[in-house]
Structure formats: C-alpha cells, structure tokens
Amino acid sequence: LVMKFALILQLILYIQNVKTVIISKKVCSLKLYNRFQKVALPSSNINIFRFELQSVTDQTADSTDHHSRVPSYSELLKFALPTLGIWLLQPILSLIDTSVVGINKLSTVAQLAALGPGVAWIDSTSYLFQFMGIATTSLYVNALNSKTGSESKSAEVLSHSLFTSLLFGIFLLAIQFIFSPVVITLLCGKAKESIPYGILYARYRAFAAPFALPTIVAQAAFLAVKDAVTPLKAVLVGAAVNVIGDLLCVSVLNMGVRGAAIATTVSQAFGTLYLLYVALRNLSRANKSPLISWKVLKQYVFIPDFKAIMKYLAFCGPLFLILLAKTVLWTYTTFACSTAGAVELAAHQISINFFLFFCIFGDVISQISQTYLPYFLADMIPTPSTLPMTTPLDSEITSLSSSDDLIASNNAPTNALPTVISSSIESVDTSISSSSSSLSITANSKRVASIEGFKATISKACTLGAFLGVANCAVCVFLDRFAYGFITSSLEVRRTLSSVSPLLMLSVLPHCLMLALEGVTIAIRDTQFHLWLYLNSAILFIAYQTHVRSAVLGARGVWIGLVGFQWLRLFLFAIRNYFVLQQPQYKT
Numbered sequence: 001l002v003m004k005f006a007l008i009l010q011l012i013l014y015i016q017n018v019k020t021v022i023i024s025k026k027v028c029s030l031k032l033y034n035r036f037q038k039v040a041l042p043s044s045n046i047n048i049f050r051f052e053l054q055s056v057t058d059q060t061a062d063s064t065d066h067h068s069r070v071p072s073y074s075e076l077l078k079f080a081l082p083t084l085g086i087w088l089l090q091p092i093l094s095l096i097d098t099s100v101v102g103i104n105k106l107s108t109v110a111q112l113a114a115l116g117p118g119v120a121w122i123d124s125t126s127y128l129f130q131f132m133g134i135a136t137t138s139l140y141v142n143a144l145n146s147k148t149g150s151e152s153k154s155a156e157v158l159s160h161s162l163f164t165s166l167l168f169g170i171f172l173l174a175i176q177f178i179f180s181p182v183v184i185t186l187l188c189g190k191a192k193e194s195i196p197y198g199i200l201y202a203r204y205r206a207f208a209a210p211f212a213l214p215t216i217v218a219q220a221a222f223l224a225v226k227d228a229v230t231p232l233k234a235v236l237v238g239a240a241v242n243v244i245g246d247l248l249c250v251s252v253l254n255m256g257v258r259g260a261a262i263a264t265t266v267s268q269a270f271g272t273l274y275l276l277y278v279a280l281r282n283l284s285r286a287n288k289s290p291l292i293s294w295k296v297l298k299q300y301v302f303i304p305d306f307k308a309i310m311k312y313l314a315f316c317g318p319l320f321l322i323l324l325a326k327t328v329l330w331t332y333t334t335f336a337c338s339t340a341g342a343v344e345l346a347a348h349q350i351s352i353n354f355f356l357f358f359c360i361f362g363d364v365i366s367q368i369s370q371t372y373l374p375y376f377l378a379d380m381i382p383t384p385s386t387l388p389m390t391t392p393l394d395s396e397i398t399s400l401s402s403s404d405d406l407i408a409s410n411n412a413p414t415n416a417l418p419t420v421i422s423s424s425i426e427s428v429d430t431s432i433s434s435s436s437s438s439l440s441i442t443a444n445s446k447r448v449a450s451i452e453g454f455k456a457t458i459s460k461a462c463t464l465g466a467f468l469g470v471a472n473c474a475v476c477v478f479l480d481r482f483a484y485g486f487i488t489s490s491l492e493v494r495r496t497l498s499s500v501s502p503l504l505m506l507s508v509l510p511h512c513l514m515l516a517l518e519g520v521t522i523a524i525r526d527t528q529f530h531l532w533l534y535l536n537s538a539i540l541f542i543a544y545q546t547h548v549r550s551a552v553l554g555a556r557g558v559w560i561g562l563v564g565f566q567w568l569r570l571f572l573f574a575i576r577n578y579f580v581l582q583q584p585q586y587k588t
Helices: 002-017 025-036 056-062 073-103 109-144 150-188 192-206 209-224 229-252 256-286 294-300 306-340 342-372 374-380 393-402 404-408 419-486 491-508 511-523 527-551 554-580
Strands: none
Touching (some): 073 109, 073 256, 109 150, 109 192, 109 209, 109 256, 109 306, 109 511, 150 192, 209 229, 342 419, 342 491, 342 554, 374 419, 419 511, 511 527, 511 554
C-alpha cells in the first residue's frame, strides 16, 4: 500500500511540472488503460489523468519560421544585387588578365591574341560544371527545410557536394591540361605564333580547377540560406588578389601570360579558402565554439561512400546535360554564321557576347526561384492530423508497469479499472480530440499560407524577370552605336549590327521571365520535363542553324532562330508550370 501511494505521488508531482504534453487518443486509451488497469487508485485522485494542454495554434503562431514568409521586392533585390555581382565579377578575372598583358610593353601581340583561345577553353569547360551549384542549392535548401534531421541532412549534402566537387576539380584539371594543345591549336587557326602562349596560359589556369569547383558549391550553399554577401566578398577578395598578382607577375617580373595565369589561379584559391573559412567559422559559432572546432570538421568534412556519391550524381546528371546543351547551342551559332563572311561573323560575335552578358540577369532571377521557393514546399504536403508521439511520460508509465507484480502482491483489486478513472480517461480523450482538431486546423492553415506564399513568390520573381527583360531590351537599342564607338570602327559591321539589333531585342525580352519559370521547374524538381524540353528544342535549333549555315543566311538568319528558341522555351515553361500548379498539392 505504501508503494502504491508513493507511485501515485510521484506521478502527480511529475504532471504538475509538465508545461505541455500532447498525447494521442490511441496512446492514452491503450497505454494508460492497459498499464493502469491492474492498479486500484483511491477515488480522491480523480484528477490524476487531467493534463494541462497548451493550445497548438498559439505555439505555432509564436514559432513561425521566417524563411517561409513571402519575401518583399526590396528583400529580393538585396539578394539579387550581390548575386549579380558574383556572376559579373567572374568574367572580370579573365578580363583583368587580358588588360594587364595588353598594356605591358614587353608583351607581344601573339601573347595578347593567345589569351582569347586560352580563356575560351578554360571558361567554357568550367561553365559545364555549374550544374553542381544548381544541384547543391536544390538539395541543401530541401535538407535545411526537412522536418526531421535537418542538421544531419544538410551536413551530409554539403559534405557530399564539396567532396564530389573536389573530385570533379581534379578530373577537370586533367582534361584541361591534357587536351590544351589540341584545343588551343584548333582555336588559334592561322595564328600559329600564338599557339605556344595559349597552351602555356591554359595549362597554368588548369591548376585552378580544384579550387574553382568547390567555390561553385560553397557559393551555392551560401545562396541557399539567402546569404549573397559572403560569396560576393569572396569574389572581391579573389579579384583584389588577381589584380595584385597580375601587376606583380606581369608588370614587375615580366612573366607574360604565364604570370597572368598564375595570378588568376592563386586568386581563385584565396576565394575558395575564404568561403570555406567563413562557412566553418559560422558552423563553429552555431555549436558554441569560438574557433573552428574538430567537432565541426568531423561533422561536415568526411568522405562519403560510393553509394552516396552515385545518388548525388544521379540528381546532377540531367542538370549537366542541360548545361551541355546550352553550351553547344550558343557555340553552334558561331559555326552556323561562319560561312557568311568576316563582316557577318564579326557582327554576330559582338551581338552574341552582348546576349550572353544579358543572360547573367536571367540567371540571377532563376537563382531567386531556386532559393526562395523550396522553403514553402515542406509545409505544402498534407500531413496526418494525428502525430505519433513519444513523451517523457512513457518512461514513468513503464516504471509503473514494471511495478505491477509488487502491487499485485499487496492483493490490490486488478480485475478492472475503477469507474472514476475510466471517466477521467474519457475526459482526457475529449480534450485530446479537441487538441487533435486544433492541430489539424493549424496544419491546414499553415499549408494554405505556404501555397499562397509559394505562388506569390513566383509572381514576384516573374514580375522582376519581366521588368529586367524590358530594361535589357531597351539597352539593346543602342547596341550598334555603342559597338561602333568602342568595339569596332567598321561601318559594314555597324550596318550588320543595326539589322540584327531588333532580333537581339526580341531574344533578350523574354529571357529573364523564362528563366524565372525555369527556376520554378528546378525548385520543384521537375527534372524529367526540364531535360525533355532542352533535348528536343536543341535538336530543332541545331537543325535550323545547320540550314542557316548551308544556305549562307548570315547573322540575321542565326538570330531569327534564336528568337524562336527563346519564345518557344518561354511558352513551354509557362504551360508546364500552369498545369503543375493545378495539381492538388498546389491548391488550397
């Protein structure tokens, strides 16, 4: 009898200290009834099963995740401008090399000419691995937004991405180094004197690949958490090191193109190390460690197994094919225009470079969709109204159950639970039912808010894309005048540019809006359609450009095909997203 009252008193004291206990009706009815049916409790303790239940709605309202709210236009611009700076400063590294080599009095024309093929070979092959940034953003955001084990999942994604990028960086180093003679010789054409300098520059630049690809992954991880300032700082640090290195190696030590390549390689290494340092420092602070701790290094820096790498590559594969298709398409336009003569080819080269510059603005809008939309997706999937719960109370119940034999030895009645306790359980059932109903209503309201926020964010991204498209289109009006004064002095090239400018405007106009919708496709992982669209449109585009080449239609014919390609992509992405948003999980 003393043991019985001691256990009752222990349970009462525990219940009084509990602030919030949510337990399902099944757990209460089965666990409590089955474990206490042998216990005869005094009728004076009828409130033993009356728990203090806190309103789930109020608790949820107080802990609203700031990531899942609809971003304002000012917030999107604060994210977009540093992101734009990141991608605009990347080509500047190559431009700095060209400028410093060009103004050096000891540099020859052959060295300056060699930078063109060298930069084209290194930058184009590095661009193919941008798929790792896209994959890291998507996987990392979804891991952070996971309802269970978000910290371990995000650590796993980041570690897998960094390790795989390092492997690809070593692979890219080997490819760029080995195939530089063949590619540079092909790109230099009749400029035989530039071939040795181009090979020298490309091979030294190749050693930056093991740093360049982890930089892509690290930048994507920062962008996934809506931090575009830190990657911008890293790029600025790299640009500063590049300028100092170019002036030292080229102007002071007279190392020519080799010095320019060394400076760029060292600058990329500095940028990568800065990003990794900031990332590990922030993680150490999150773990309440003032310096980079071994605990953080062990958690985020580890070698994944082969199965994990293959799973990561399976997600990256379609993205790589899409980027490969884009690279082939833009390169093929130059090949299609080459049969029309030097004037047409020069005009096309100027216009396509302007177009690729405007494409950077579209990439920024796509990054907005990829970064902000996944935060809404986790709460948009319907979840059951009842949740399996395991509370500390179970241990107390287990201890009571383990004492059944001792209690039974006191000849306590064990055939049935007293009526007063049965009524108390029914009262608890009623309370839990109302709590479960409140939980269901709260989950549904949160889902509705996430769907509305998801659609509102898409609308804002598309609005920004449309605005930038119009702005870029307006700038293209002055293309021929700008090119004539700063890029070329040929009147024939200017006249050709004047005939191409309207087509360039029509190509630039839908680009940012189209990439906003493409970003939605990436965010919701509609990879099958994404790959289908690019493979089929690439076949049509190459077939048309082959006709342009054989019929000698020149730059205007090439750009007519580009206009059709741009508007076709916009139409298909818009139709696809419209039907996707009609599915039940995207409806309130």
